Amino acid sequence: MTTHNHKTTQQGRHICFVTETYPPEVNGVAMTLCRLVNALLERDYKISLIRPKQSAFDREGCCDAPTTHLVKALPVPGYNAVRIGLIDKGRLRRLWGEQTPDVVYIATEGPLGSTALKIANELRIPVISGFHTNFHQYTRHYKLTFLGKPLLSYLRNFHNRCHLTLVPNENLLRELADSGFQRLSLFPRGVDTSQFNPRRRCQKLRTQWGLEKDTLACLYVGRVASEKNLPLAIESYHAIKKIRPDSRFIIIGDGPLYEPLRKQYPEIIFCGIQLGHELARHYASADLFLFPSETETFGNVVLEAMASGLAVVAFNYAAARMHITHAGNGLCVPVGDKEAFVSSALELAADSEQLLFLRSQAGRYAEKIDWQQLFTIFERHLLQTIPSSRIA
Numbered sequence: 514m515t516t517h518n519h520k521t522t523q524q525g526r527h528i529c530f531v532t533e534t535y536p537p538e539v540n541g542v543a544m545t546l547c548r549l550v551n552a553l554l555e556r557d558y559k560i561s562l563i564r565p566k567q568s569a570f571d572r573e574g575c576c577d578a579p580t581t582h583l584v585k586a587l588p589v590p591g592y593n594a595v596r597i598g599l600i601d602k603g604r605l606r607r608l609w610g611e612q613t614p615d616v617v618y619i620a621t622e623g624p625l626g627s628t629a630l631k632i633a634n635e636l637r638i639p640v641i642s643g644f645h646t647n648f649h650q651y652t653r654h655y656k657l658t659f660l661g662k663p664l665l666s667y668l669r670n671f672h673n674r675c676h677l678t679l680v681p682n683e684n685l686l687r688e689l690a691d692s693g694f695q696r697l698s699l700f701p702r703g704v705d706t707s708q709f710n711p712r713r714r715c716q717k718l719r720t721q722w723g724l725e726k727d728t729l730a731c732l733y734v735g736r737v738a739s740e741k742n743l744p745l746a747i748e749s750y751h752a753i754k755k756i757r758p759d760s761r762f763i764i765i766g767d768g769p770l771y772e773p774l775r776k777q778y779p780e781i782i783f784c785g786i787q788l789g790h791e792l793a794r795h796y797a798s799a800d801l802f803l804f805p806s807e808t809e810t811f812g813n814v815v816l817e818a819m820a821s822g823l824a825v826v827a828f829n830y831a832a833a834r835m836h837i838t839h840a841g842n843g844l845c846v847p848v849g850d851k852e853a854f855v856s857s858a859l860e861l862a863a864d865s866e867q868l869l870f871l872r873s874q875a876g877r878y879a880e881k882i883d884w885q886q887l888f889t890i891f892e893r894h895l896l897q898t899i900p901s902s903r904i905a
Contacts, residue, residue: 529614531629533621541813552888565598598625639898642675681811703884704816711822713797729760732799737768745805749858796821820879824871842874
């Protein structure tokens, strides 16, 4: 296949994104897709979006770009904030028959993505998929371990029917390849340092948290759900409290464990979902980022924390493995080693000089992770997937 990078090749190219999550929903998949869509719009692509209806006020035609087609949404039992989409096959055939995409990008492997893949294959439309979420690993956190292998088999079958699957980190790419996934390519993530940076630090917000200028603020950002391993972050915070009694722990995000944890730990500050500049202000106003998750495909929040000038303690995989040099710009511990995680958090809490050093180095490092370069990589994948006969 021929790659064309000239602007005249881009103009009018139609890319259809199929996803069960998109802003204003708040999660790593939604935010990454929004960045990709906006970047392609700026590069003169025609973008359409197929996603579930998010609320009673959600309407098609609310904006010209991207062109949005809404489908029926059903909440996931026990996790109402997550929805799956359903679309009639006949409707999708008609839609793509009238406005045939040059490439379809499928971000989620649920019923909506499955139908889109089937129809795209029937119509011989190239499909790129993104492996955004380790659903097969979530099963052990919801007492559904018996579903792990069948779910992995389903995901393998799904992605192997795509022309290409983009994977956000090298370790996961190797794991998927070893599990029989084919046609994989690395597509990592970046961070917007114009939004996330230490200059957003706000003493007024810290005062609201009950903090003085030099009081330690520990932070977690992400879904408040079982698969995020939050009890380990809370255990680390309680250990820190023994040596720095005035420290505070702030949790940003929402999920099924939000209310249970808020009631169980009234001393922890739960801020719910924060967006945009408010989210950036919350990041930068903390000092130490505790990220105990072991189920990430990437972990955008790690880069956002680094860009905001926080010292990160995380397990050595995904984004942390790719971007943290242990004791150079953060602390990485072996996956599964809970004692090392807690002791690393304690180490930084006890050593203000090291904490300040890692915060400074994290911010400097993040400035080098350019989204624009990654957008170009994504665009190259799109253009390489379009058959030569359809490129003018």
